[in-house]
Amino acid sequence: MKVKEKNTINSEEVELDKPDIPKHFEPESMNIPEELPVLGLKDVVVFPQMVTALGVSTEKELKLLDNVLATNRFLVLVAQKDAEKENLTPSDLYEYGTASVVLQMLRMPDNTAKMLVQGIARIRIKEFTETEPFFKAKVEVLKDDPDKGDVETEALATNAKNQFSHMVSISPHLPEELKIVIINIDNPGRLSDLISSHLNINISEKQEILETSDVKKRLQKINTFVNNEMQVLELAGKIQTQVKSEMDKGQREYYLRQQLKAIQEELGEGDDQAAEVKELRKKLKQAKLPEEAQKEADRELSRLARMHPSSAEYTVARTYLDWLVALPWSKSTKDNLDISSAHKVLDTDHYDLEKVKERILEYLAVRKLKEDMKGPILCFVGPPGTGKTSLGKSIARAMGREFVRMSLGGIRDEAEIRGHRRTYVGALPGRIIQGLRKASSNNPVYMLDEVDKLVADFHGDPSSALLEVLDPEQNFSFSDHYLDVPFDLSKVMFITTANILDTIPHALRDRMEVLDLPGYTTEEKLEIAKQYLIPKQFEAHGLKTNNLKITDDAIKVIISDYTKEAGLRNLEREIGTVCRKVAKEVASGKTKPVKANAKNVNDFLGPIKFFSEIAETSVEPGVATGLAWTQAGGEILFIESTKMPGTGKLTLTGQLGNVMKESAQAALSYVRAKAKTLGLSLKDFSKYDYHIHVPAGAIPKDGPSAGVTMAISLISLFKSVSTKSRVAMTGEITLRGRVLPVGGIKEKVLAAKRAGITTIILPKKNEKDLVDVPEKAKEKLSFKLVEKVDEILPIVFETKNKPKIKKRGK
Numbered sequence: 001m002k003v004k005e006k007n008t009i010n011s012e013e014v015e016l017d018k019p020d021i022p023k024h025f026e027p028e029s030m031n032i033p034e035e036l037p038v039l040g041l042k043d044v045v046v047f048p049q050m051v052t053a054l055g056v057s058t059e060k061e062l063k064l065l066d067n068v069l070a071t072n073r074f075l076v077l078v079a080q081k082d083a084e085k086e087n088l089t090p091s092d093l094y095e096y097g098t099a100s101v102v103l104q105m106l107r108m109p110d111n112t113a114k115m116l117v118q119g120i121a122r123i124r125i126k127e128f129t130e131t132e133p134f135f136k137a138k139v140e141v142l143k144d145d146p147d148k149g150d151v152e153t154e155a156l157a158t159n160a161k162n163q164f165s166h167m168v169s170i171s172p173h174l175p176e177e178l179k180i181v182i183i184n185i186d187n188p189g190r191l192s193d194l195i196s197s198h199l200n201i202n203i204s205e206k207q208e209i210l211e212t213s214d215v216k217k218r219l220q221k222i223n224t225f226v227n228n229e230m231q232v233l234e235l236a237g238k239i240q241t242q243v244k245s246e247m248d249k250g251q252r253e254y255y256l257r258q259q260l261k262a263i264q265e266e267l268g269e270g271d272d273q274a275a276e277v278k279e280l281r282k283k284l285k286q287a288k289l290p291e292e293a294q295k296e297a298d299r300e301l302s303r304l305a306r307m308h309p310s311s312a313e314y315t316v317a318r319t320y321l322d323w324l325v326a327l328p329w330s331k332s333t334k335d336n337l338d339i340s341s342a343h344k345v346l347d348t349d350h351y352d353l354e355k356v357k358e359r360i361l362e363y364l365a366v367r368k369l370k371e372d373m374k375g376p377i378l379c380f381v382g383p384p385g386t387g388k389t390s391l392g393k394s395i396a397r398a399m400g401r402e403f404v405r406m407s408l409g410g411i412r413d414e415a416e417i418r419g420h421r422r423t424y425v426g427a428l429p430g431r432i433i434q435g436l437r438k439a440s441s442n443n444p445v446y447m448l449d450e451v452d453k454l455v456a457d458f459h460g461d462p463s464s465a466l467l468e469v470l471d472p473e474q475n476f477s478f479s480d481h482y483l484d485v486p487f488d489l490s491k492v493m494f495i496t497t498a499n500i501l502d503t504i505p506h507a508l509r510d511r512m513e514v515l516d517l518p519g520y521t522t523e524e525k526l527e528i529a530k531q532y533l534i535p536k537q538f539e540a541h542g543l544k545t546n547n548l549k550i551t552d553d554a555i556k557v558i559i560s561d562y563t564k565e566a567g568l569r570n571l572e573r574e575i576g577t578v579c580r581k582v583a584k585e586v587a588s589g590k591t592k593p594v595k596a597n598a599k600n601v602n603d604f605l606g607p608i609k610f611f612s613e614i615a616e617t618s619v620e621p622g623v624a625t626g627l628a629w630t631q632a633g634g635e636i637l638f639i640e641s642t643k644m645p646g647t648g649k650l651t652l653t654g655q656l657g658n659v660m661k662e663s664a665q666a667a668l669s670y671v672r673a674k675a676k677t678l679g680l681s682l683k684d685f686s687k688y689d690y691h692i693h694v695p696a697g698a699i700p701k702d703g704p705s706a707g708v709t710m711a712i713s714l715i716s717l718f719k720s721v722s723t724k725s726r727v728a729m730t731g732e733i734t735l736r737g738r739v740l741p742v743g744g745i746k747e748k749v750l751a752a753k754r755a756g757i758t759t760i761i762l763p764k765k766n767e768k769d770l771v772d773v774p775e776k777a778k779e780k781l782s783f784k785l786v787e788k789v790d791e792i793l794p795i796v797f798e799t800k801n802k803p804k805i806k807k808r809g810k
Contacts, residue, residue, distance in 0.1 A: 030120065032074060032099050032120065032121065032123075032139075032141055033072065033074060034138055034139065035129060035136060035137070035138050035139070036074055036075055036076045036099065036123075036136070036137065036139055037064045037067060037068055037075045037076065037134055037135065037136050038075070038076045038078055038093070038097070038125065038128070038134075038135035038136065038137050039054075039061065039064055039075055039076065039077055039078070039134075039135075040078055040079075040080045040088050040092070040093050040135070041054070041077055041078065041079050041080065042079075042080055042083040043083050043203060044079065044203075045079045045098075045203060045206040045207055045210055046077040046097075046098045046100060046117070046119045046197075047098060047119050047193040047194075047196050047197045047206075047209075047210060048098060048119040048120060048121055048122060048190070048193050049118070049119060049190055049193055049194060050098075050118065050119045050193065050194070050197040051103070051116065051117070051118045052116070052117055052118075052119075053114060053115070053116055054114070054115055054116075054117060055112065055113075055114055056112060056113045056114070056115060057112045060133060060134050061134070062111075062112075062113060063133045063134055064133075064134035064135075065102070065105065065113060065115060067134070068102055069102060069105060073101050073102045074099060074100070074101055074120075075099075075100060075101075075102070075117075076097045076098070076099055076100070076123060076125070076137065076139055077097055077098050077100050077117065077119070078093045078094055078096075078097030078098075078125070079093070079094050079097070079203055079206075079207055080092055080093060080094075081093065081094060083203070088135075089131075090128040090131065090135065090137075093125075093135075094207055094211075095124060095125055095211075096122065096123070096124055096125075096142075096207070096210055096211040097122075097123055097125065097210075098119040098120070098121070098122060098123065098210070099119070099120045099121045099122075099123045099139065099141065100117045100118060100119045100120055101117065101118055101120055102115050102116070102117050103115075103116045103117060103118055104116040119193075121141050121142070121143075122141070122142040122144075122210065122213060123139040123140060123141055123142060124139065124140045124142060125137045125138075125139055126138045126139060126140055142213045143213075144189035144213065144215050150216065152216060153188055153215060153216045153219065154188070156188075156216065156219035156220060156223060157188040157191055157192075157219055159223055160191065160192070160195060160219055160222055160223055160226060161182050161183065161191065163223065163226045163227060163230060164178075164182055164195050164198075164226055165179050165182055165183070166230065167226060167229060167230050167233065168182075170230070170233050170234065170237055171233055174198060178198065181194070182194070182195075188215050188219060189215045189218075191219075192209070192215060192218045192219050192222050195222050195226065196209045196210075196218075196222060199222075199225050199226065199229060200229055201225055201229075205225065208221070209221055209222065257308075273305075273309055274305075276318075277301060277304060277305045280301060280304075280321050280325065281301060283325040284297050284298075284301070284321070284324065284325060287324070287325050287327070287329055287330070288329055288330040289324065289329050290329065290485075290486070290488075292485050292486065293324065293329065293483075293485040293486075293487075296324075296484065296485050297321065297324050300317050300320060300321055301321060303317055304317045304318060304321065316422060320422060320482075323429060323433075323437070323482070323483065324483070326437050327433065327436060327437055327483075327487070328436060328437070328439070328440050328441050328442045329442065329487075330442070331440060331441055331442060332441060332442055332443045332491065333400060333401050333402060333441045333443060333444075334400065335364070335367060335399050335400055335401065335443075336364075336398065336399055336400035337364055337367060337368040339361055339364055339365060339368075341398075342360070342361060342364055342398040342399065343357065343361055343398075345394065345397055345398040346360065346361075346394055346395070346398050349390070349391075349393075349394035349397070350387055350390070350391055350394055351524065351527055351528045351531060351532065352520075352524055353387070353391065353517065355515060355516075356380070356391060356515050356517065359376075359378070359513075359515060360395055360398065360399075363376055363493075364399065374472045374476075374490045374491075375443070375472070375490065375491055375492050375493040375494065376493060376494075376513060377470050377471075377472065377494045377496075377511060377512045377513060378493075378494070378495045378496070378512065378513050378515060379451070379495075379496045379497070379498060379509075379512035379513065379514045379515065380392075380495065380496070380497045380498070380515055380517050381497075381498050381499070381500070381501055381514055381515070381516055381517065382499070382516060382517030382518060382519070382566070382567075383499060383517075383518075383519050383565070383566035383567050384499060384565070384566075384567050384569065385565055385566070385567020385568050385569035385570070386517045386518075386519065386520070386566060386567045386568070387517065387567070387568070388449075388497040388517055389405065389447065389449060389497060391517075392405070392445060392447040392495045392497075395445055395493075395495070396444070396445035399445065399493075401441070401443060401444050401445050401493070402439040402440070402441045402444035402445070403439075403444060403445050403447070404435040404436070404438060404439045404444050404445070404446045404447065405447045405449060406431050406432070406435055406446070406447065406448055406449065407449045407450055408448055408449060408450050408451050408453065408454050408462070409449070409450035409453040410453065410455060411454055411455065411462050412454075412455040412456070412457050412460075412462065413460060413462065414460030414461065414462055414464070414465045415430065415460070415481070416430060416431055416462060417430045417431065417432060417462050417465035417466060417469065418430045418432075418465050418479075418480055418481045419433065419480045419481045419482035419483070420481060420482060421481045421482065421484075422482060422484075427482055428482060429480045429482040429483055430465075430480050430481070430482070432446075432469060432478070432480070432489070433480045433482070433483065433487065436487075436492075442488065442491055442492070443491035443492060443493070444492060444493070445492075445493045445495060446492050446493065446494050446495070447494075447495045447496075447497065448466070448470075448494060448495070448496040448497070449496075449497050450497060450498065450499075451466075451496040451497065451498050451504060451508075452498035452499055452500055452501070452502075452503045452504050453503070454466075463504075463505050463508050464505075466508055467507060467508060467511065469489060469494070470494055470496070470508065470511045470512060471511050472490060475488075475489035475490055475492075476488050476489065476490040496512060501514065518566070518746050518747060518772070519565075519566025519567065519634075519746075519747055519750075520566065520567070520568065521750050521774055521776075521777055522556060522559055522560070522750075522754065523774070523776055523777075524774075525555075525559050525568065525571060526552060526555050526556060526559070528568060529555050529559075529568075529571060529575065530552075530555070533568065533571065533572045533575055534550060534575060536572075537572065537575050537576050537579045538579065540576070540579070541576070541579040541580060541582075541583045542583060543579055543582060543583060543586070546593055547582055547586055547593060547594065548578070548579065548582045548593070548594050548595075548596065549593065549594070549595045549596070550575070550578065550596045551595070551596065551597045551598070553597055553598035554596045554597050554598055554601050555575075556598070557598045557601045558571060558574050558575070558601060558605070559571060560610075560754070561601075561608040561609065561610060561611075562574050562601075562605050562608070562609050562610065563609075563610070564609075564610045566747065574605055577604065577605060578596055578601075578604045578605065581604050582594050619722045619723055619724075619725045620722060621716050621717055621719070621720045621721055621722050622640060622641040622642055622713055622714075622716050622717035623638055623639070623640050623641075623713060623716065623722075623723065624638075624639050624709045624710075624712040624713040624716060624723050624729070624796070625637070625638060625639075625709070625723070625725075625727065625728040625729070625757070626638075626639050626705075626706050626708075626709030626728060626729060626730060627705070627728050627729065627730040627748035627749075627751060627752060627760070628701070628703075628705065628706070628730075628744075628748070628751075629703075629705070629743065629744025629747050629748060630747075634744060634746075634747030634748040634749070634750055634751030634752070635751050636728055636751055636752060636755045636757065637694055637695070637696075637701075637706065637709070638695055639692065639693075639694055639706060639709045639710055639713045640692070640693045640694075640695070640713065641690065641691070641692050641693075641710075641713040641714050641716070641717040642690075642691050642693075642717065643688040643689065643690050643691070643717060644688060644689050644691070645687065645688060645689070646687075646688055646689025647686065647689065648685050648686045648687075648688070648689065648690075649689045649690070650664065650665065650668055650689075650690050650691075650692070651689065651690070651691040651692070652664050652691075652692050652693075653691070653692075653693045653694075654693050654694030654695065654696070654701060655699060655700045655701060656694060656701055656702065657700065657701060657702025657703070658702070659702050659703055659704055660694075660701055660702050660703060660704070660706060662704075663704050663706055663707035663710060663732065663733065664692050664710050666707060666733055666734065666735055667707055667708075667710040667711035667714060667733055668690065668710075668714060669735055670711055670733060670734075670735055670736075670737050670789065671711060671714045671715060671718065672685055673735070674737065678715060678718070678719070679719075680718050680719070684718070690714070690717075692710060692713065692714075694706070703742075704732035704733075704740075704742065705730045705731065705732060705742035705743075705744075706730070707731065707732045707733030708729055708730070708731040708732070708733050708739055708761070708789060708792060709729055709730070710733075711733050711789055712729065712789075712792060712793075712796055715793070716797075721797055721798075722797075722798070723796045723797060724759070724795075724796055724797070724798065726756065726757055726758040726759060727757070727758075727759040727760075727761065727795060727796050728752050728755075728757045728759070728760055728761070729760070729761035729762075729792065729796070730742055730745075730748055730760075730761070730762065730763075731761070731762065731763040731766075731786075732763075733789060737788050737789040737790060738787065738788055738789075739763045739764070739786050739787055739788060739789060739791075739792075740763060740765070741763045741765035741766045742763065742766065745762065745766050745769035745770065745772070745773070746769065746772045746773050748760075749770075749773045749777060749778070749781070750773075750777055752781070753777050753781060757781070758780065758781065758782060759781075759782045759783075759784060759795065760781060760782070760783050760784070761784045761786060761792055761795060761796070762783060762784070762785055762786075763785070763786065763787070764785045764786060764787045766785075767785050770783065
């Protein structure tokens, strides 16, 4: 049954025949039957003395009401445990309720009825006697024992009166007449019931009060509920006061602003905000935004016009519009498509690097034939100091474009690329968009430096954000989180740089055209120093050509003894040191020209810093010369093997990585498998322990390219035969003795040349890589291309000491 509680003191009288019922009901003075009809109520608990209007709509309820009116007008009102349930059973009702009497009843035209009831006394349902056509139950009347002599009960009643009276004063929903009624009630039980009926608490809490027959306990609970509700009302009142104060303040400011606006109009002074909006509208029109960006700009401009300049949102909207205005949506620089002129610029700025120069000139040639060509995505990979960043500047100068550089090293937040959403305080676009604003052009040369040093963590993965930037099929509509409108990056020429490719995610690497910038040879460094570095350092230190002369031999000594790099940074730094020494003498008044040669370089730079490995004139058994690649260029390695009595255990030292350790295991397994062919005794492998060491133990080493060198070192040890001192080798070994290709051939060949090696053994499949080796470096070098380890033995061992390989025959 749907119930609507009115909780009124003075109910509206309905002109019906009324029963002869006293004004105040006392259970003692009324004969409440032991068996009464039971009506379940939804969302309401009726207390004794409480007058409530109830609606009756179902057939079952109407039959109950007819029965009540036809007999003694008494019934029991009990709250439902679940207000949503319709078809009730006795277990769906609480055990405690209120015996009530129907005061008035009014039938409605829609076959429903309304009745006015008043609670008389608490009851407990002992048992249900009937369930059809309506509920009927035997009840027990519960009497209050107010204990008027109890001082605590009186104190609780007085406190409840005072607190409730104060609550009536601050509550907008309770009538003031309640104060008078409360003051005139002396009975603590009746007082508690009246207050309970007007408390804004849930049904279970009201039912708990109804079921408490002890007046003192009932008053204790009521005091707690009243106190809680008062706190809520006081807080609500405080909030309301604050809101009203803010509204009054806002209305006052609006009134004053309107007055100020009227005064400005009378004086002929314009509205600053209106002028600002007008200026922004003009700038947006000049910026020639794309259609989607223009719609967003117009929408934001309309919002700005309706805001007050002092609001926080005004600043956010204004900053956003400033960014839209400042971006080069339609501004481009004109490309220099003169191929010969661009070639001349590239040659002026950089020595060699023919592959990279050729690629740039190819792009310019195609650009000349097809104007709407998308910008290429290039990736320069090479050791530090090889000129990757400066090459980007040179490309921009050759093409006549703006140059923007963005360092990606250490960036760990995706927002650095895509920007922050405008909901964040202090939000800005990502660095891609910021760089374009700085360039004031939508087709600059954009260099993303150190792309291999991006960091992914809980902030996000910046490399994933770069996937859209560096994809020509997607970057025409790059969406920055701050702008939230697409920006065309397809005209931008992106160039990324990296020292190694291994740390670049595959999906990102796949989007870029990789161009290798290998380390420079000594001859190339000499030419670069003479043509670029020395003039640059002379100018930086205020020297003239008659103050200092650096000979070619001096430069070669600096390269070999004072630097150990594939690039040029340290070489330039050492040349700068020589220049500073001379500049000090010139500044002191010494005008005599200074000549730096191979003999006096140490006077300028101090003792030699690096000792290059050179081929040993005599090699002991168990030592083989290998070739290695490092980020600083190539090196030669002397791999040493020895044996001692033991059980066949293999020990590896020299800070070797996992791949290099596996190569050593593979080399030993190969030698053991070929023991009979090599003329070795299988018993020796279990009699001795073997130790392979790669010198320079403080430097970590890894990679498979030392596999064949380790195998030759072990064969040399087992056969007690020395290898040729001027022979070096590189290649990966398999268990079948095959020699597989490796990388870094150019750097390894150059390192062998510097060390005095005359014969280099390479995998057959690396023959193609010799094209990249300068012809001058290949002079006086003999290259032996092999496919199997067996082919290496005649090359590395002296003919008279060459280990005999037994051929399998009949």
